[in-house]
Amino acid sequence: MAKLRLRGKDLIDIGYPQNTSISIAMEVMLRHFKRESKDKVLSLLKEVLLDPEKFKGDGMYGKIAEALMGAKKTEARKLNATRAPFTIFGENEIEEGAKEQLFTALKLPISKAGALMPDGHSGYGLPIGGVLATANAVIPYGVGVDIGCRMCLSIYDINPSFIDGHKDKYTNILQTQTKFGAYEVHKSPNDHELFERDAFKNIPFLKKLKDKAFQQMGSSSGGNHFVEFGIVEVLEKDNQFKVPPGRYVGVLSHSGSRGLGANIAKQYTTLAMKQTPLPAAARHLAWLDLDTHDGQEYWIAMNLAGDYASACHHDIHKRIAKALGERPLAMVENHHNFAWKETIxxxxxxxxxxxxxxxxxxxxxxxxxxxxxxxxIVKGMGNAQSLNSAAHGAGRQMSRSQAKQSITQSELKKVLKDNGVTLLGAGLDEAPMAYKDIAKVMANQTELVTVVGTFLPKIVRMDRG
Incomplete structure (x- = not known):
């Protein structure tokens, strides 16, 4: 069948008003119905025109309906002259660039409060370690490219001496049961109930990402993501995860939502930048109003990506548990690239x-x-000044390029040997020297969290770098 030829005049002829509804309708139909007849396409568009309320929130036609019902105009947005209230923790350890990024975000007209954690450093949009509370709006780059990036720890009733005594076994488990980077995936990915979610069926953009998400299930991205065996020491007697004080074998993973999250971030950041144009310094902080179709769609997509990231971690931990022939005593986990509705x-x-x-x-x-x-392993203290937040790690003190230029392989090997750590993969940009001193970071957030346990890495698997 010939490619669909659709003009603005065709839509005007069936009654479409001469506003953004025409360009939006043409974009939707040419993207999703390019092999259909013009008569069928115009008939569908006529249905939406006659009763746009009926199609409000629809994955395919919702944006057209919104435009027909009089959506807000796109207009350049100015930053406020003053900042929303904020607190910086460990300010003396944080680079000026990260602070400036927070200060810019605090001047957005939607911003209500902010904070910067002691591991903070520069990123895109919000700084890494940045926390921002906004009114009825979500910033895709405020969430980040790796939506739902998270930590997950399984604790096993195994004597930690087994890690050294059976190093080959533990190393082999990580090499065979974990996959990293853009191209490594499991030969037989495990299915999961989230692939039956309505979001994958009703939102055309997400529908296209489903197959790749399935293939990448149970795998990890590159960069600073890892899966590692280590020694857990539980310090608190009456803890919420119900493990007695002592030393155990632990499996700790750090990863996010893979290609699914990255594509969602790219798509909706582009839409946000079109809908809320901002001055150059703030352009990555463009937001989506949650009263709009795109805002609601991003919220659904973000939550799907977060659940997918969690499912990937659980898949990784199940594979390792099966290879170990053990069941974990407890699991502790949390997101750290996400947005939540909270009362402030x-x-x-x-x-x-x-x-x-x-x-x-x-x-x-x-x-x-x-x-x-x-x-x-920490327990939150509910500090209002940090917007109930804490650091997510040590934080970088060198950029990736700086680390590659200033750290040598021999230096990396020495620090690994000195600490008794076996490393599988990873580039120089992930060397320990590229990161801040975690002890200082923790010292700068004693009013944010209480330490209930520790994890010491022993065998670390990362992307090849």
Whole structure:
């Protein structure tokens, strides 16, 4: 069948008003119905025109209906002259560029409050370690490219001496049961109930991403993502994960939503930048109003990506548990690239945590160090000044390019040997020296979290780098 030829005049002829509804309708139909007849396409568009309320929120036609019902105009947005209230933790350890990024975000007309965690460093849009509360709006780059990036720890009733005594076994488990980077996937991915979600059926953009998401299930991205065996030490007697104080074998993973999250971030950041144009310094902070079709669609997509990231971690941990022939005593996990609806000062706001750990009162989380430094199992203290947040790791003190230029392979091998760590994969950009001192980071957030346990890496698997 010939390719669809659709003109604005065709839509005007069937009654479409001469506004953005025409360009939006043409974009939707040419993308999804390019092999259909013009008569069929115009008939579908006529249905939407006659009763746009009926199609409000529809994955295919919702945006057209919104335009027909009089959506808000696209107009350049100005930054406020003053910043929303904020607090910076460990300010002396944070580079000026990261602070400036937070200060810019605090001037958005939608911003209500902000904070910067002690592991903070520069990123895109919000700084890494940045927390921002906004009114009825979500910033895709405030969530980040790796939506739902998270930590997951399984604790096993195995004597930690087994890691050294059976190093070959543990190394082989990581090499065979974990996959990293853009091209490594499991030969037989495990299915999951989330692939039956309505979002994958009703939102055309997500429908196209489903097959790749299925193929990547149970795998990890490159960069700073890892799966590692290590030694867990539980310090608190009456803890929420019900493991007695002592030393155990642990499996710790760090990864996110793979290609699914990256594509969602790209798509909706582009839409946000078109809908809320901002000055150059703030352009990556463009937002989507949650009263709009695109805002609601991103919210659904973001939550799907977060659930997918969680499912990937659970898949990884199940594979490792099966290879170990053991069941974990407990699992502790948390997101750190996400947005939540939370009540701040009596008002429901959208709280973005880009590289920040949720730390509401008594909520558990994991804050990793570098591949040779301890990580921490923590319990939130519900500090209002941090918007109930804490650091998500040690934080970088060198950019990736700086690390590659200034750290040698021999230096990396020495620090690994000195700390008794076996490394599988990873480039120089992930060397421990590229990261801040996790002890300093933790010292700068004693009012945010309580430490209930530690994790010391022993065998670390990462992408080849």
């Amino acid at each position: 000062n009596g008002e429901e706001l959208i709280v973005h945590r880009k590289g920040a750990t949720p730390a509401q009162e008594n909520v558990l989380g994991i804050i990793p160090g570098s591949m040779t430094a301890p990580g921490y």
